[in-house]
Amino acid sequence: MKSETDSHYEVIVVGAGVAGIYQIKRLADLGIHATVLDSGGDLGGTWYWNRYPGARFDSESYTYGYSFSKELLNEWHWKERFSSQPENLRYLNYVADKFDLRKYMQFNCTVQAAYFDEAENLWRLQIDDGRELTCRFVIMTLGLLSAPTLPRYEGMDSFKGRSFHTFYWPHEPVEMTGKRVAVIGTGATAIQVIAEIADKVGDLTVFQRRPNWAAPLNNARISDKEMADIRERYDEIFATCARTPGGFEHEPDRRGFYEVSREERVALWERLYDEPGFGIWLQNFREIFTDEKANAEFSEFIAEKIRSRVKDPVVAEKLIPRDHGFGVQRVPLETYYYEAYNRDNVHLVDISETPIERITETGLQTTERDYDFDIIVYATGFDAITGAFDRIDIRGVGGAKLREDWKDGPSTFLGMFIHGYPNLLMPAGPQSGSASTNYPRGIETGVSWCTDFLEYMWEHGYTRAEATREAEERWTAHVTKMYSTMLMRKAKSWFTGYNSNVEGHEHGKVRYFVYNGGAPKYVTRINEVAERGYEGIALSSDPALSSEPSDLRVGAVSG
Numbered sequence: 001m002k003s004e005t006d007s008h009y010e011v012i013v014v015g016a017g018v019a020g021i022y023q024i025k026r027l028a029d030l031g032i033h034a035t036v037l038d039s040g041g042d043l044g045g046t047w048y049w050n051r052y053p054g055a056r057f058d059s060e061s062y063t064y065g066y067s068f069s070k071e072l073l074n075e076w077h078w079k080e081r082f083s084s085q086p087e088n089l090r091y092l093n094y095v096a097d098k099f100d101l102r103k104y105m106q107f108n109c110t111v112q113a114a115y116f117d118e119a120e121n122l123w124r125l126q127i128d129d130g131r132e133l134t135c136r137f138v139i140m141t142l143g144l145l146s147a148p149t150l151p152r153y154e155g156m157d158s159f160k161g162r163s164f165h166t167f168y169w170p171h172e173p174v175e176m177t178g179k180r181v182a183v184i185g186t187g188a189t190a191i192q193v194i195a196e197i198a199d200k201v202g203d204l205t206v207f208q209r210r211p212n213w214a215a216p217l218n219n220a221r222i223s224d225k226e227m228a229d230i231r232e233r234y235d236e237i238f239a240t241c242a243r244t245p246g247g248f249e250h251e252p253d254r255r256g257f258y259e260v261s262r263e264e265r266v267a268l269w270e271r272l273y274d275e276p277g278f279g280i281w282l283q284n285f286r287e288i289f290t291d292e293k294a295n296a297e298f299s300e301f302i303a304e305k306i307r308s309r310v311k312d313p314v315v316a317e318k319l320i321p322r323d324h325g326f327g328v329q330r331v332p333l334e335t336y337y338y339e340a341y342n343r344d345n346v347h348l349v350d351i352s353e354t355p356i357e358r359i360t361e362t363g364l365q366t367t368e369r370d371y372d373f374d375i376i377v378y379a380t381g382f383d384a385i386t387g388a389f390d391r392i393d394i395r396g397v398g399g400a401k402l403r404e405d406w407k408d409g410p411s412t413f414l415g416m417f418i419h420g421y422p423n424l425l426m427p428a429g430p431q432s433g434s435a436s437t438n439y440p441r442g443i444e445t446g447v448s449w450c451t452d453f454l455e456y457m458w459e460h461g462y463t464r465a466e467a468t469r470e471a472e473e474r475w476t477a478h479v480t481k482m483y484s485t486m487l488m489r490k491a492k493s494w495f496t497g498y499n500s501n502v503e504g505h506e507h508g509k510v511r512y513f514v515y516n517g518g519a520p521k522y523v524t525r526i527n528e529v530a531e532r533g534y535e536g537i538a539l540s541s542d543p544a545l546s547s548e549p550s551d552l553r554v555g556a557v558s559g
């Protein structure tokens, strides 16, 4: 729904995903004149786009839903412990409809540029439909993994079959029965796709450059009785999420790795391997993340699990990562992924040995041979965290280009502000708590904080907010320092900005994307800033520009 009538808003939110939906809810509650723009055809962000088979939460569904409305919590019934994409998208639509948020949303609008107009103290947004929209504050809720990246193989356009990046999986069903399918990539996405389609396609060939460490999701249905119990316990569940580093129910094992016997360690791992969700990663000993030896012992435990599940020992060894230990990259969770390789119609090609040379009209060619396919699936990941920002021409004070400023990695204050880019807020930006937590838990924190901040500005008649250079440098140094003890700093993973398909994102050039201090510490830090009158953010008001409350509190967008 587009509004052709309004061209100026107090706030424009860019992105109608999980964060954007909650952000507009909060602004609507305040009666602020605001709109949300999204390039998609409808709301939902990640859950609107990623329609590939097998797409589902890795978070327990009942920890992923919004916590802000008791009524909503009481109404919604999660059907599975780890809910699938169609249901997740239905949920987000239900939320938007329940709170009547659609009227604030405009779809099929890609923000191509956002320029800060210093003279007018406002943002000018260029939309791909030719409009220019202005706003006092722009809130970027662009998503962490919303800029998909394709490989750069020769001949990709020449393929006569169907091919797509998993992010752009077609909306209509893709007929796969009897088809010869290639999947390129073995990240969290590919691992879901491969397991889901292995028994539905004619023949499946997986092209793996590097294996990932994956562990069982252990999904299950949620009965009415269980859901009733979850509803009773919601306060307790969210309280647990709030005190754990990852915003999940999984709390790290506080015992020292070396304080307990090997038998006790293995007993814990055996239990966690059979339990649902990220427990195997996040309920583990903390040394897994920082100590090479501890990590190696645990990784070997998982390697044995892979060997026990994959019948062909040669294939099993190929599926065991050698270049990194378990959990230093984002752990994919799987459902019969390893068992897929026991099927006669599933083949694993190690493209670190025989690289793909080109895509052909009929399939692809490696250094070893030609393959024919009907469908090629690119599960090749994202230009993470900053990619979505880079795709908008964002210019701040003095025409500075954010793309240039962040060339070697982002620099922010609290992951929410950028020096030189006044009145631009990021509830879930690079270096914020959201990037490393159960996303909805993180964004509820970020959105609430940003909304409180805006209320403070409006109440005090401030019209301009800009993080100071010093505050930003301190925060970025703090975020950077936290990487120094983590094994993940070496990983070829989006956590460190690695993406072989994006220039400048080669391995070894670490980008400090993620706040690694855990959610409770992050919340403490941002609350301290607020309590000190938003220390580190220069606030000012120009009497000529100051908005009267009546200017900003206008009804919804019409149209």
Ligand code: NAP
Binding pocket: 055, 056, 057, 058, 059, 145, 150, 151, 152, 184, 185, 186, 187, 188, 189, 190, 192, 208, 209, 210, 330, 351, 379, 380, 381, 382, 492, 494, 500, 501
């Ligand atoms: P990813 O983890 O970055 O994996 C991309 C895969 O494609 C890797 O195996 C990579 O190999 C391979 N690849 C990339 N470019 C290639 C090329 N030119 N040639 C051959 N192989 C290539 O991306 P993803 O699987 O989409 O996952 C990204 C993130 O999305 C996850 O870490 C997770 O945070 C999120 N996600 C979440 C869920 C969920 O919550 N349930 C599900 C899916 C994804 P290399 O490793 O060698 O580069």
